[in-house]
Amino acid sequence: MASSKPQTLIAGGAGFLGSHLCDRFIRDGHHVTCVDNLLTGRLENVDHLLGDPDFTFVHRDISTSTDLGTGYDFILNFACPASPIDYLRYPLETLDVGSLGMRNLLGIAKASNARILQASTSEVYGDPLVHPQDESYWGHVNPIGPRSVYDESKRFAEAIMASYHREFGLETRIARIFNTYGTRMRLDDGRVLPTFIKQALCDEPISIFGDGSQTRPFCYVDDLVEGIVRLLYSDESDPVNIGNPEEITIGEFAEEVVKLTGSRSSITYLPLPEDDPKVRKPDITKARVILGWSPATNRTDGVASTLDYFFDEVSRLGIAPINRRPIQRPFGRAGNRSAIQRRRSQGRLFRNRAGKNKRISDPRT
Numbered sequence: 001m002a003s004s005k006p007q008t009l010i011a012g013g014a015g016f017l018g019s020h021l022c023d024r025f026i027r028d029g030h031h032v033t034c035v036d037n038l039l040t041g042r043l044e045n046v047d048h049l050l051g052d053p054d055f056t057f058v059h060r061d062i063s064t065s066t067d068l069g070t071g072y073d074f075i076l077n078f079a080c081p082a083s084p085i086d087y088l089r090y091p092l093e094t095l096d097v098g099s100l101g102m103r104n105l106l107g108i109a110k111a112s113n114a115r116i117l118q119a120s121t122s123e124v125y126g127d128p129l130v131h132p133q134d135e136s137y138w139g140h141v142n143p144i145g146p147r148s149v150y151d152e153s154k155r156f157a158e159a160i161m162a163s164y165h166r167e168f169g170l171e172t173r174i175a176r177i178f179n180t181y182g183t184r185m186r187l188d189d190g191r192v193l194p195t196f197i198k199q200a201l202c203d204e205p206i207s208i209f210g211d212g213s214q215t216r217p218f219c220y221v222d223d224l225v226e227g228i229v230r231l232l233y234s235d236e237s238d239p240v241n242i243g244n245p246e247e248i249t250i251g252e253f254a255e256e257v258v259k260l261t262g263s264r265s266s267i268t269y270l271p272l273p274e275d276d277p278k279v280r281k282p283d284i285t286k287a288r289v290i291l292g293w294s295p296a297t298n299r300t301d302g303v304a305s306t307l308d309y310f311f312d313e314v315s316r317l318g319i320a321p322i323n324r325r326p327i328q329r330p331f332g333r334a335g336n337r338s339a340i341q342r343r344r345s346q347g348r349l350f351r352n353r354a355g356k357n358k359r360i361s362d363p364r365t
């Protein structure tokens, strides 16, 4: 690695969050090595970067790879099945990546004398007995329930990060990420936002687990990326919550999505999955004070900014019937394009005025 640019390894870089981080670090002048086994991610999330000399894609499983090179300045670990559908489909891979994969990356960080950041999760708090959750809360996790493959994998990853920090003085950063949404989420990943939007666009019933009274926060991906970057460059080695503290019940959120999409969908109620958290809301005091960070995007703007992307996904997968009626935009119908609207199609196809898909030439703008 002869380049004078900062060398940054992003594990899970072909996933939803990882690919947005690849864009950000390339834009910030790093050389990015993206390692991904494409278990739940997609090469198309980074295909716009493949010809860039500052971007290298390595198709590998971090749970079985120790030879990913050295000489890195920064390592970000975003490799892990993240949606309940995915980690229930890949339970052992999920446990492996949080333990073996994490340990492999820590070995590379130690050999490189790199700073390493782990994408942890609000799920380390389990079904919380404290609300909102701040970083001092140790959590309420069922260690043998179906969700435990994810929760305990992430808790182990935090434990081994802390251990490397204590034993070797390695510079470690732990981001406890709360629900985040944005472009490049898979339509079929089972998470709330893509599921609701797909159902709304197809005028199918919106499926709510339980009675819809459980709460979730929703953080827009650009805000999350900014929080991660600030944490990486900070001196904080203890965990920091990164999420949007504005919580909403799932029932209210379903109604919001129906309104934003102009859908005719009704609501249907399904049994609540085992150990599903009833409430979730980050206390982000620490991020505000230490990182000077808080989310800048309100939910209505953020969700509206993802709709074109989901339209494209619905079309691409040939899911019919597609609801093509006009969408209520918070910014008005024409002109007056805000920064968030301009950003929404970064690296994606977008719908031009003639209704044709057009590729953005520079995805990093």
Ligand SMILES: NC(=O)c1ccc[n+]([C@@H]2O[C@H](COP(=O)([O-])OP(=O)(O)OC[C@H]3O[C@@H](n4cnc5c(N)ncnc54)[C@H](O)[C@@H]3O)[C@@H](O)[C@H]2O)c1
Pocket (backbone or CB within 6 Å): 011, 012, 013, 014, 015, 016, 017, 018, 035, 036, 037, 038, 039, 040, 041, 042, 060, 061, 062, 063, 077, 078, 079, 080, 081, 082, 083, 086, 097, 101, 119, 120, 121, 122, 176, 177, 178, 179, 180, 181
């Ligand atoms: N999106 C959220 O709301 C959220 C919330 C909390 C935490 N997180 C964490 O952020 C990270 C990224 O989440 P995401 O939403 O982008 O999920 P994602 O599934 O889109 O991305 C995960 C990526 O990791 C890759 N991967 C999985 N196992 C791997 C392995 N063994 N070796 C190499 N690559 C591997 C997948 O192929 C995928 O590209 C995860 O660690 C997740 O736990 C996400």
